[in-house]
Amino acid sequence: MxxxxxxxxxxxxxxxxxxxxxxxxxxxxxxxxxxxxxxxxxxxxxxxxxxxxxxxxxxxxxxxxxxxxxxxxxxxxxxxxxxxxxxxxxxxxxxxxxxxxxxxxxxxxxxxxxxxxxxxxxxFHLDAAGWFREPDPAGHLAAVAGAVWERRVVRARYRRWRGEVRRELCPLGIVLKGGLWYLVAASGERADGPVRTYRIARLAEAEVTGTRFARPAGFDLAAYWARSAERLAAAVRQETAVVRLSPRAVKLLPMLFGAAGSEAVESAGEPDAAGWVEVRLPVEAEAVAVGDLLRLGAEAEVLGPAGLRAAVARTVAELAGRYEG
CATH class of the missing domain: 1.10.10.10 (Winged helix-like DNA-binding domain superfamily/Winged helix DNA-binding domain)
Incomplete structure (x- = not known):
């Protein structure tokens, strides 16, 4: 105006x-x-x-x-x-x-x-995005934000790993985490369905309708997000690796594994004669954990579980064979 x-x-x-x-x-x-x-x-x-x-x-x-x-x-x-x-x-x-x-x-x-x-x-300047990563495309962010303010139902087409789904969503809030935008929404036109989290960059379509919904009484976005993050961490890191670390790896672990790495270092045992320590580190499923642990290179040795140690040994052997050839 x-x-x-x-x-x-x-x-x-x-x-x-x-x-x-x-x-x-x-x-x-x-x-x-x-x-x-x-x-x-x-x-x-x-x-x-x-x-x-x-x-x-x-x-x-x-x-x-x-x-x-x-x-x-x-x-x-x-x-x-x-x-x-x-x-x-x-x-x-x-x-x-x-x-x-x-x-x-x-x-x-x-x-x-x-x-x-x-x-x-x-x-003073606050930069919320992560290092060395392009920000998510947020083509539907402004439209979804408007729907949050106005309590309007959104007809969405969402890309999941197993394919696309179409849903009617009641948007309850938007969260910015590590430079990525997420939509917290209830399914159905009356916001009486389960509340889930959607990564906004994966919204292939987001049509804001004229239908308004009643926001669930007492819904707390921050509390929901805290519970959701805790559940995700528990679901993702279900294994615990026993790892022997060199002094250099002790410094690297918090940088590569975040809070889990810091906690593992803090609870480490006494160093041996060579300065190496043994830690217990929460890790993801075996296929992911192998790649994560190999980022430590020769500065770490996986002691257990036996299956994870064997998987790391197989991967190292394959790499050695490829480079020797």
Whole structure:
């Protein structure tokens, strides 16, 4: 809406001082011609906008002028929760809303607090994505996020490992974990089916319908996610490997196995004469565990279970034969 844009333009000039028309256009995501029209509209309404020509010119407010027209809309108030994650806010379709909310908060703060806010944004940056991995394609993320807000049923086509399924989902929440987006949703049109987790990048289709649903009373997204993560960890790591580690492998284990590796190192026994220690490490199924443990190379020896030790030995023998040939 133009009224919201005029307020945003006014707050940009108030918070940042002199800005050129192209700079304002980039911030507001409009054309330079639109900026010219909006500046004229502000001036016509009595706002003292000063236009300065030349290479260092631009638009600014008359010295001493400030506005307190900073009321947040509901959408802007909600978007402030994502203030530390502007990239993820854009993926959710909330980028312009968040930018507008931050401008309004900055304008409402006393000068010292506003400067502190600016310095925090300048000196602290939160990057939620994992290392060395492209972010998931999130083509349906904004649409699904809208369905979460509006409590609308989504007709989805979802890609699983065993093939595609079609479901009607009642979206209850969205979770960002390790740079990946997940949808938490109940099945059926009345949200009375089981609640499951769906990776948003695997949504081949997501049609937001006009049907609204009643959110289950007392549903706690954070509590659900914590329980779900615990169940996943228990289901994935059902075996415990007994592994002998060199001093170098002791340092590598937490980096390669995360919390499980750290806990294994903390509970390790006394080192032997060569400095090697024995640990008990939770691992996934044998086929996965072999590859995971071989990342430690010659710095580790699998002692048990016997089946896992034999599987690692077979894989090492096959590798040796391939390279010797």
């Amino acid at each position: 133009r009224a919201d844009r005029l307020v945003s333009l006014l707050l940009l000039l108030q918070n940042r001082g002199r800005l050129t028309a192209p700079e304002l256009a980039a911030e507001l995501e409009v054309s330079v011609r639109t900026v010219y029209r909006d500046v004229e509209a502000l001036a016509a309404s009595g706002v003292p906008v000063v236009a300065e020509r030349g290479p260092l010119g631009g638009y600014r407010l008359l010295d001493g002028y400030r506005t307190r027209l900073t009321g947040l809309s509901e959408a802007e108030a909600g978007a402030l929760l994502l203030a530390a994650l502007p990239g993820q806010a854009r993926e959710l379709g909330l980028g312009p809303v968040l930018a507008s909310a931050r401008r309004k908060v900055g304008a409402a703060l006393p000068d010292a607090a506003a400067e502190r806010m600016r310095l925090v944004g300048e000196r």
